[in-house]
Every structure is written in C-alpha cells, then in structure tokens.
Amino acid sequence: MARTTLGLIAVFALIAAACVAFGAYFSYVTLLNAHRSVIEARFGIAAERVADVAEQAASLGIALPAQGTLTSLLDREARVEPAIRSMDLADERGIVLFSSDPARLGLAEAQDGGRGLTRPVRNDLNEVIGHVVVRYDPQILAAGAAALGDDLKVIALPALIGAGAATIVIGLLLAALLRRAARRAADPGAWPPAARAALAAAESVHREAARGFPPGKPTSGRASAAGAAPRPGESRRRA
Amino acid sequence: MIGLRGGITVAIVLILCSALAFIGWGAEQAAQRTIAPEILAKANTVARSAADLIGRAGAVGVPFDRLEGVGDYFESLRAANPEFAQISLVSAGGAELARAGDASAFAAAPQARIPVPDPSGRRLGDVLVLVDPTAVTAQVGAVLVDVAFIGIVSLLVALELVALVVGSRGIGALMAVERRLKALGRGVLARHEGSPGAAGALVSPIDRHVGALAERHAAIRAAAEARGDATALSRLADLETRTGLGRVQAAESEAAVAVRPALFLFMLAEELTRPFLPRFAQSVAAAGGSLSPDLAASLPIVAFMAVVALCQVPFAGLSERLGRRRGFVIGAMLAAMGYALSAVSPSYALFVAARVGTAVGYALVFVSSQGHVVDFSAGAARSAALAVFVRAIMVASLCGPPIGGVIADRLGAPAAFTASAGLALVALVVAFLTLPKTAWRAGAAAGVGLSDLKDAARAPGLMALLFGCAFPAKFLFAALCFLLVPLELQRLGYSSAAIGRFQMIYPVIMVLAVPFFAAMADRFDARGGFVVAGALVSGLGAMAMVLNPSIAFIVVALVALGYGQAMSIASQSALVADTAAALGGGRAAGVLGLFRLVERSGNAAGPASAGFLMASVGFALATALIGTVAVAGAALFALSELRMKQSPRRASSAAASEGSSA
Numbered sequence: 001m002a003r004t005t006l007g008l009i010a011v012f013a014l015i016a017a018a019c020v021a022f023g024a025y026f027s028y029v030t031l032l033n034a035h036r037s038v039i040e041a042r043f044g045i046a047a048e049r050v051a052d053v054a055e056q057a058a059s060l061g062i063a064l065p066a067q068g069t070l071t072s073l074l075d076r077e078a079r080v081e082p083a084i085r086s087m088d089l090a091d092e093r094g095i096v097l098f099s100s101d102p103a104r105l106g107l108a109e110a111q112d113g114g115r116g117l118t119r120p121v122r123n124d125l126n127e128v129i130g131h132v133v134v135r136y137d138p139q140i141l142a143a144g145a146a147a148l149g150d151d152l153k154v155i156a157l158p159a160l161i162g163a164g165a166a167t168i169v170i171g172l173l174l175a176a177l178l179r180r181a182a183r184r185a186a187d188p189g190a191w192p193p194a195a196r197a198a199l200a201a202a203e204s205v206h207r208e209a210a211r212g213f214p215p216g217k218p219t220s221g222r223a224s225a226a227g228a229a230p231r232p233g234e235s236r237r238r239a
Numbered sequence: 240m241i242g243l244r245g246g247i248t249v250a251i252v253l254i255l256c257s258a259l260a261f262i263g264w265g266a267e268q269a270a271q272r273t274i275a276p277e278i279l280a281k282a283n284t285v286a287r288s289a290a291d292l293i294g295r296a297g298a299v300g301v302p303f304d305r306l307e308g309v310g311d312y313f314e315s316l317r318a319a320n321p322e323f324a325q326i327s328l329v330s331a332g333g334a335e336l337a338r339a340g341d342a343s344a345f346a347a348a349p350q351a352r353i354p355v356p357d358p359s360g361r362r363l364g365d366v367l368v369l370v371d372p373t374a375v376t377a378q379v380g381a382v383l384v385d386v387a388f389i390g391i392v393s394l395l396v397a398l399e400l401v402a403l404v405v406g407s408r409g410i411g412a413l414m415a416v417e418r419r420l421k422a423l424g425r426g427v428l429a430r431h432e433g434s435p436g437a438a439g440a441l442v443s444p445i446d447r448h449v450g451a452l453a454e455r456h457a458a459i460r461a462a463a464e465a466r467g468d469a470t471a472l473s474r475l476a477d478l479e480t481r482t483g484l485g486r487v488q489a490a491e492s493e494a495a496v497a498v499r500p501a502l503f504l505f506m507l508a509e510e511l512t513r514p515f516l517p518r519f520a521q522s523v524a525a526a527g528g529s530l531s532p533d534l535a536a537s538l539p540i541v542a543f544m545a546v547v548a549l550c551q552v553p554f555a556g557l558s559e560r561l562g563r564r565r566g567f568v569i570g571a572m573l574a575a576m577g578y579a580l581s582a583v584s585p586s587y588a589l590f591v592a593a594r595v596g597t598a599v600g601y602a603l604v605f606v607s608s609q610g611h612v613v614d615f616s617a618g619a620a621r622s623a624a625l626a627v628f629v630r631a632i633m634v635a636s637l638c639g640p641p642i643g644g645v646i647a648d649r650l651g652a653p654a655a656f657t658a659s660a661g662l663a664l665v666a667l668v669v670a671f672l673t674l675p676k677t678a679w680r681a682g683a684a685a686g687v688g689l690s691d692l693k694d695a696a697r698a699p700g701l702m703a704l705l706f707g708c709a710f711p712a713k714f715l716f717a718a719l720c721f722l723l724v725p726l727e728l729q730r731l732g733y734s735s736a737a738i739g740r741f742q743m744i745y746p747v748i749m750v751l752a753v754p755f756f757a758a759m760a761d762r763f764d765a766r767g768g769f770v771v772a773g774a775l776v777s778g779l780g781a782m783a784m785v786l787n788p789s790i791a792f793i794v795v796a797l798v799a800l801g802y803g804q805a806m807s808i809a810s811q812s813a814l815v816a817d818t819a820a821a822l823g824g825g826r827a828a829g830v831l832g833l834f835r836l837v838e839r840s841g842n843a844a845g846p847a848s849a850g851f852l853m854a855s856v857g858f859a860l861a862t863a864l865i866g867t868v869a870v871a872g873a874a875l876f877a878l879s880e881l882r883m884k885q886s887p888r889r890a891s892s893a894a895a896s897e898g899s900s901a
C-alpha cells in the first residue's frame with residue numbers, strides 16, 4: 001500500500017515537472033519566434049524598398065535584368081544596416097541578377113544554404129518576376145536565442161523543481177490524511193457524522209425490530225437517521 | 240472527503256497554474272529584455288535609411304531646409320511601422336523641419352537619432368524616430384497571450400496524464416480505501432465487493448464492522464419475516480434504502496471510460512498534423528507535380544475525410560467481430576504506419592496513399608472506441624461515458640495543433656509526422672494494457688447495411704436535419720479549420736505554431752460552451768431553434784469575411800463557428816436520437832449510421848470545395864460561399880421544422896446527447 005502510494009505520488013510529481021518543462025520549452029519557442037519576427041521586420045524594410053523600386057521600374061516596361069541601377073541601390077541599402085551581409089535581386093528562377101556582393105552574381109539562391117529573408121517582386125499582373133533576398137548575420141538570431149534560453153532556464157528550473165516538490169509534499173499530505181481517515185474508521189465511534197447517524201438509526205431500528213414493533217407505530221427512521229446527534233463523547237473523540 | 244485522486248488533481252492544477260504563471264512572468268521579463276531593444280534597433284535602421292536618402296538629396300544640390308515631401312515620406316514610414324510614434328527631421332540648430340505623428344503624450348519614449356551629413360561630412364541635422372512605448376508593451380503582451388495558450392495546453396495534457404494514471408489497475412488498493420471512506424462519509428453502510436489487495440490491513444476493520452452490522456440486519460430481518468411482522472419489515476426495508484445496509488456496493492465500474500487515455504493519445508497524434516499538413520502537402524506536390532497549390536493542399540485532407548466517412552458504417556460491424564481492443568490496436572498500428580510513411584514520402588501520390596492508410600486506421604480506432612463505450616455502459620451512464628469520450632477528442636483537438644505547429648517549425652514536418660507515429664504507437668500500447676480483452680466474434684452482427692440506411696432515410700424530417708444542418712455544419716467546419724484558415728494564415732506569413740494557436744479557438748469555445756447550450760436547449764425545450772440559430776451564427780460568421788478579409792475577421796469566423804457549433808451540435812444529436820427512438824428496433828441503428836455517414840461526408844466535401852473555390856475565387860469569397868451553404872441549410876431545416884410541427888418528435892435530452900456529438 002505504502003509502495004503504491006509513493007509510486008503514485010512520484011508519477012504525479014513527474015507529470016507535474018514534465019508539464020512545467022513542456023510549458024517552459026514552448027514559451028521559449030514562442031519568444032524565439034517573436035524575436036525572429038522583430039528582427040526580420042527590421043531587415044524586411046530594406047528588402048521592401050528595393051522590391052518597390054524594382055516593381056516601379058518593371059511597370060514602366062524595364063525588364064528586371066535591365067535594371068542596372070539596382071546594384072547601387074542594393075549596395076546602399078545593405079550599408080544602412082551593419083548586420084546585413086548581402087542583398088540580392090534574383091529572377092523568378094532564383095538566379096542572382098544584382099547584388100551588393102559582386103561575388104554572388106549569377107549564383108542560384110537555392111544552392112546557397114545561408115539564412116535569408118525574401119520579398120517577392122511582382123509585375124502589374126501580380127506575377128512574381130523575382131525576389132529580393134537579404135542575408136543577415138545569423139549570429140544575431142543565435143545571440144538572441146542564447147539570451148532567451150538563459151533567461152528562461154533561470155525561471156524554468158526552479159519552477160520545475162518547485163512543482164515536483166510541491167506535488168510530492170501535497171501527495172504525502174493527502175496520503176497521510178487518507179491513512180489517518182482509514183485508521184479512524186476502524187472505530188465506528190470515530191466515523192463521519194453521516195455514518196454515525198446511519199449507524200444510530202440502524203441500531204434503533206434493529207432494537208425495535210428485535211422487540212417487535214407495536215402495531216400502528218409510525219415509521220420514524222428517516223428523522224432519526226437524518227437528525228441523530230452523536231453520542232456524548234463521540235465528538236470529543238472526533239476532535 | 241476529496242480523496243487522494245481528487246486531491247492530487249486539484250493540487251496539480253494549482254501547482255501547474257502557479258508554476259506556469261511564474262514562467263509567464265519570466266517570459267515577460269525576457270521579452271522586455273530582448274524584444275524592446277530589437278524594436279529600438281529597427282528604429283535606428285529606419286532612421287539611418289531616411290538620413291541616407293535625405294543626405295543624397297543634399298548631394299544633388301537640394302538645400303537641406305527646402306526639402307519637399309519629407310513629411311509624406313515619414314508618414315509612409317509610420318504607416319509601414321506602427322510602433323513608431325513620431326518621425327521628425329530637425330536641423331542642427333534644433334528647428335523641426337518635417338514631422339509625422341506626435342509623441343508628445345509619451346514623456347520618456349525610446350528614441351533613435353541619426354545625423355544627416357552633407358557631402359563633406361558636416362552634420363546638417365538629425366532624423367529622429369520616437370518609439371511608441373505602448374506598442375512595445377502590446378508586442379510583449381501578444382507574446383504573453385501565446386504563452387498563456389501554452390499554459391492551458393500544458394495543464395490539459397497534465398490532467399489527461401493524471402487520468403491515465405488514475406485509471407490504471409495498479410492503484411486498486413488505494414481506490415478500495417477511498418471507496419469505503421467516501422461511502423461512510425455519505426452515511427452508506429453497504430458492504431464492498433472486490434478484494435482490497437494491499438490495503439487489506441487498512442480496510443478490514445471497516446469491512447468487519449459493516450459486515451457484522453449486515454449479518455445482524457439479515458438475522459433480524461429473517462426473524463421479522465418468520466413472525467410475519469409487516470411493520471418491522473417495512474422499517475428494515477426503509478433502513479436498507481437509506482443506508483444501503485445489507486447490500487453489496489459494486490466496485491466502481493470505469494470500464495466504459497477506460498478508453499479515454501488511449502483515445503486522447505491517438506487523437507492527439509492526428510491533431511498534431513493540422514497546422515502544417517496543407518503546407519507540407521504543397522511542398523511535396525511542388526517537388527514534381529502539376530497540381531495547383533490549393534488543390535495539392537486540399538487533396539490529402541479530402542482523401543482522409545472521405546475514407547473516414549466511408550469506413551464508419553462498415554467498420555461498426557468489423558470492430559464488433561474483431562473485438563474492441565483488437566480493433567483499436569489494429570487501427571492504431573495502421574495509423575502509425577501511415578504517419579511514418581507520410582514523414583518519408585518521396586512523392587505526392589505516396590503521401591496521399593499514406594494519408595488514406597492513416598484514415599483507415601483512424602476510422603477503425605474511432606469506431607472501436609465508440610463501440611467500447613457503448614458496450615460497457617447503459618442508460619444515463621452511457622451519456623456520461625460518451626461525454627467523457629467526446630471531451631477526450633475535444634481536448635486532443637485543443638492541444639494537438641499548437642504542439643504540432645511548434646514541432647514542425649522547430650524540427651520540420653517530417654519530424655512532426657514521426658511524433659504522430661510515436662503517439663499512435665503509445666496509444667496502441669495504452670489501449671492494449673487498459674482495454675478488456677474481448678473474443679473474436681465471427682458471427683457478430685454485420686453492422687448497419689445499405690437497406691438499413693434506406694429505411695432510415697424515410698424517417699420523417701431526418702433528411703432535412705441531416706442535409707440542412709449536420710452536413711453543412713461539418714462542411715463549414717472542415718473547410719474553414721482544416722484548409723481555408725491554415726492556407727490564408729500561411730499566405731500572410733504566419734508560422735505553423737501560430738496557425739496551431741488559431742486552430743485552438745474553435746475547440747476552446749466548444750469545450751466551454753457545449754454543456755451550457757445543451758442545458759439551455761433542454762431548459763427551453765427548443766432543440767430545433769438552437770440547431771437553426773447555431774447554423775446561422777456559424778454561417779454568418781464565415782460570410783462576414785467578404786466585408787474585410789483580415790486577421791480580425793478570421794478570428795470572428797472561428798469564434799462564430801465555435802459558438803454556432805456549440806449551440807447546435809448537442810441539440811442536433813438529440814434530434815437524431817429522437818428520430819432513432821421513434822423508429823425503434825433495428826431501424827434506430829440505421830438512423831445513427833446514416834447520421835454519421837452524412838456528417839462525415841461533410842468533413843470530406845468541405846476541404847474539397849474549399850480547395851476548388853479558393854483557387855477560383857480567392858479566400859474571402861470562398862469562405863463566404865461556404866458560409867452561405869450553412870445559412871441556406873438552416874433555412875431549409877427551419878422550413879421543414881415548421882411543417883413537422885404537426886407531428887412532434889419524442890424528446891431526448893440535448894445535454895445527454897452531448898456525448899454523442901463527436
């Protein structure tokens with residue numbers, strides 16, 4: 001019995017701790033996503049501006065490969081933000097047409113494994129004719145992730161240990177109360193009031209039934225069962 | 240007396256709420272430390288860019304103090320970046336030359352100040368960007384809302400795990416002690432059946448007293464019978480009724496709800512896939528197919544739903560022949576194989592085939608679980624057991640999408656499918672350990688046949704209910720939740736995790752509101768009215784999308800769908816139950832079979848129509864048109880109800896039918 005109880009409490013403590021760990025990890029992921037979207041919004045401004053210029057030129061009939069001035073624009077926008085490594089304008093097949101980094105001209109974006117933020121360039125028919133790709137320093141995200149991880153670890157570990165420990169303490173307390181209640185129930189004088197009232201009613205009915213009821217005596221068992229007061233001394237024992 | 244089970248459940252709720260609130264506080268602090276500086280960094284970037292542009296104007300000879308259109312340019316920057324309260328251009332002498340917005344209400348607003356140089360490098364003035372502090376708070380607040388959702392999911396998962404442990408046979412001794420103490424607390428002096436196991440030493444004194452009392456009672460009763468004392472016998476019988484004296488209290492039967500943990504785990508496996516499935520299907524199809532993206536996203540969902548719908552009726556008999564436990568185990572195995580195959584599918588055709596295999600397993604598990612509950616319960620206990628069954632499904636649909644979304648975002652969709660396969664296998668093991676073994680029954684009933692369905696279709700008013708309300712309800716639900724909303728949110732740039740959180744809106748409302756509306760429908764005896772009102776609310780919510788296709792209206796549509804379905808679903812099941820009861824005999828099974836078939840067909844038709852409409856007319860109009868189907872169906876059913884007023888149905892309780900609405 002004690003082994004079952006302790007095993008059960010240990011399992012409950014594990015469940016509590018696991019769910020806190022689960023909550024902490026998912027909170028970390030949520031913060032990480034929020035952090036990434038703020039960073040990408042920052043770099044997205046430059047990408048949007050280049051895409052706007054390319055779209056305006058395309059609407060005037062200048063094909064994307066002919067927009068030679070985009071190189072200086074990309075260069076300028078990339079210099080505005082020191083964390084930007086390169087800014088490319090790729091055609092609809094992903095081939096880099098213009099870039100702030102001359103070494104990237106002619107490369108296929110798909111073959112480049114680096115992290116990039118992409119904004120589409122569309123023509124007047126809303127067809128995608130190219131993409132602006134911003135490559136930024138992955139260290140920015142990594143540093144943010146590490147800082148968030150450290151912050152949450154400081155919070156999550158005590159919460160996890162606390163939840164497990166609190167579950168064990170409360171479980172032991174409840175188990176002790178249960179055991180105490182079971183031990184007290186060995187003595188009918190210490191039974192709960194409803195059980196004692198039922199017992200008193202049973203004894204009363206049994207006594208009278210054993211003697212034989214006088215004919216026509218009204219039944220009063222319900223009243224006695226519901227309203228039976230504990231015998232003197234019982235309440236003291238209960239206390 | 241609350242007992243160890245109840246006490247530990249309450250304790251875990253309190254402990255987890257406190258621990259998760261603490262983590263929420265920590266998340267808020269972390270967000271302030273990381274997100275607020277990033278917003279300021281963004282302000283710096285915008286200011287640098289604007290200063291660069293203004294500097295170039297100077298380089299081509301435009302005097303710094305005569306620049307035109309700077310205010311408009313700043314306004315466009317503010318429109319694109321609402322977290323900036325004010326953007327100003329100030330001269331080196333401090334005069335404000337241009338400005339957009341007004342930050343005078345924010346005394347200590349964080350600011351970015353970037354100098355504008357002339358070609359020689361001399362500072363002409365500054366571009367000043369003031370960040371709106373309330374926008375930072377709002378962004379951190381939005382993160383905290385997400386964290387709160389995660390807290391709810393953690394809590395629900397914990398409670399399901401607690402239920403799993405509490406339902407296990409290993410703690411029978413503890414339950415024996417609790418049962419006796421609870422009985423005494425209620426004034427019940429009945430004997431208890433079953434062995435107390437390891438708790439024998441604790442419970443034997445109680446059992447001895449109660450047993451002695453019961454023996455004395457039996458002896459006195461026998462004596463009274465022998466002498467023909469009618470008054471004594473009446474008093475003794477009254478005593479038995481009030482105290483249970485002389486009776487044996489059966490061990491609490493939880494066989495019917497024993498399927499809950501296994502079913503929860505299995506359903507969770509499927510729900511994990513909801514947020515990323517359309518995107519993943521598109522990516523597999525794009526690898527070498529000629530399908531349009533919307534069709535590629537909808538086809539696996541349609542195939543899954545269609546197979547589940549078609550298998551419901553034949554699998555009822557199959558599951559009975561196999562035995563419920565074997566049916567569950569085989570179904571879970573098939574589904575696990577389907578998930579594993581989905582994770583590694585090299586081609587779109589194989590991926591769709593994997594989803595079909597998963598659907599066959601899903602249908603078998605669903606039917607076997609439902610059959611298990613029905614086999615092991617009767618009367619009012621059946622409604623309660625079915626309600627537990629539905630709650631397990633609803634809680635899984637609440638917890639699954641956000642978890643699946645995060646796994647897909649962090650580790651990729653194949654990893655999330657692998658997690659689903661793992662969960663299906665765990666469900667298999669749990670079902671094997673917790674469900675009672677049943678023998679193979681070769682001659683068991685063959686389930687509901689085609690002729691039963693034909694007979695059922697002739698029941699008065701049934702077809703109007705099925706095609707006016709049941710079909711459109713599932714049609715709208717599946718179209719909106721499984722395809723339209725995920726695809727639109729994906730198009731708007733939301734991650735799988737965020738899509739999963741949007742998908743929680745519907746089940747949260749259902750879990751909270753279904754019992755309330757079911758009770759209301761019973762109280763006002765207006766089940767037909769609730770069905771019509773629910774369909775109108777959900778349909779109009781979807782139709783509102785044409786007004787302004789935005790995030791706010793997507794939330795409105797999901798909330799309206801949740802409340803609409805919560806209003807109608809239990810009443811709808813009660814009306815079907817009324818029709819089945821009115822027909823009686825074997826035709827009742829036909830009515831229920833037809834109901835399931837039509838309802839599940841709605842699940843299949845919804846994503847199919849949504850995929851076609853989205854490709855043809857776009858998200859907003861597709862959503863509105865699908866909402867129109869629900870509204871038109873409600874009107875059809877309302878007309879039919881008016882005609883049916885002449886011959887009212889027998890009344891079943893909507894609250895009791897809550898359990899049959901899964």
